[in-house]
Amino acid sequence: MKIRRKFPKPSAARPLYAIGYTFPAPPTDVLQRRYDREYGGPLQFTREPSKPQIAREGETFRVTHGPWHVHIRITLSAEESNEWKERLVWNHSRIGLVTTGSLTPANAADTILLAARLAREFTLLTDGTAYDVAAQAYLNPSDWKDLDLTSFHCDHHVRVVQAEGMRPEFDWFHTLGLSKFGLDEIELLQPLGLPDAPVTELLRELANELIRRGRSPKVGEVIECPFLSCAVRVVRHRTASPGGTLLILREIQPLL
Template sequence: MRIRKKSPKPSAKRPPLYFIGYRGTAPSTEEVKLLYEREYGVPLAIRHEEGSTESWQATHGPWSAHVVMPLPMSHVAEVMKQLAWEHDLMGAVAPSIVSPRDMPDTVLLAARLARCLTLLSQGTAYDVITQAYVNPTDWQPRTLTSFLLDDHVSIVHDDTSQPDRVWSYSLGLSKFGLDEVEVFMAKGLPDSAAKEMLTESAGELLRAGQSPKVGTALDLPQLRRTIRIRNYRTAAPAGRMLGFRELQTS
């Protein structure tokens, strides 16, 4: 009886944070290690899964992420059709499952790996949560200690879901194990007001490391105001079911 080698695939416990589309040969783990250490000045340990050159785990300090590159076409053919790119192959980067306290650093590690893989392959990264496409020139160089919310969370405005109100919401907090935030405002008001409130609220949730309960007051010192969590619900604006905490504006 012939024993077939199993094709690598992402674990159901580690949903991909980024897909990497590319052509040709995938970057070697040695290339990834050299670029990462040159860019961020810290050692990166890489360990291949037994019997697989395509699947490996990268570790920096106590944080780790899992990479499969390339993914077998039998698992990603349908996903490839949905993505707006013309790459022949696709890989995936998934953060390891960790406690909420360690989630921001683990997500940062996954993002840095996605950046390195995009630069080395000259391909395109696709942020699964925010649905953003990131080409090599789109990545912003960040130091090891810098964290910018805009790199990981986007604000979306939808004026079609309700006749008299605009639904504004975040996409990206779920990367960190948190619920997204949303607010409904009357049509005709500037989107900037909703964006400021959602951005500051998202930052406070990340600092707290947990989603507040309904009725909880949330201080937004940058805006010099306090808001409350009005409601909790689930919705799938981007095709993925997510939890949302509604902000009370008055």
């Protein structure tokens, strides 16, 4: 009998960005003014109900811009902060968190863009460091200043990495960041010695197409990449844990 593997479902509140900083916690009205000045407003902060013992700076706010919303905690509790500090090897005295709930294909890109904008302004305001959880990327103030977040660009939220795989005769390429859109990451194995630029471009274009579609492809499905005038087939669905981080992956192969 074939055993069906069950993959973990994302939690209700998924962390998108952790922001480590040392300066005093920024007031929400200052964050709001920075955001409105940079992207147009109004950005709205609404304090969510919390237990009486939670300190004021540890409260959760629902942050809304138009029809999209995310959540932010300006300062985590000492216990939660220590967990992130240990995970990220940080010396920051304070840590904030930007999270989101469930997404739909219609609102995913704009919601993720809102989260990135908020994390950017938080980082610049505190001169701290942001960590993109899904993309496994650190962003200092200088990194944020180089990103144009006036509109959505897939490359700002998803990256392609080359890593050591289980098969030594192949280079392993895969995305990091699609999971923040509720999608599986995509991977490709390429024989050693071939140029990596075409594979990187293919995975970036495919990531953009999957975000546009709003769903992970099925095994056996053929996906057209119009910009590159090519197509790929999904050949496998699996999990991997490079560096201890669980990835849910769809392997693709180009169609000749």
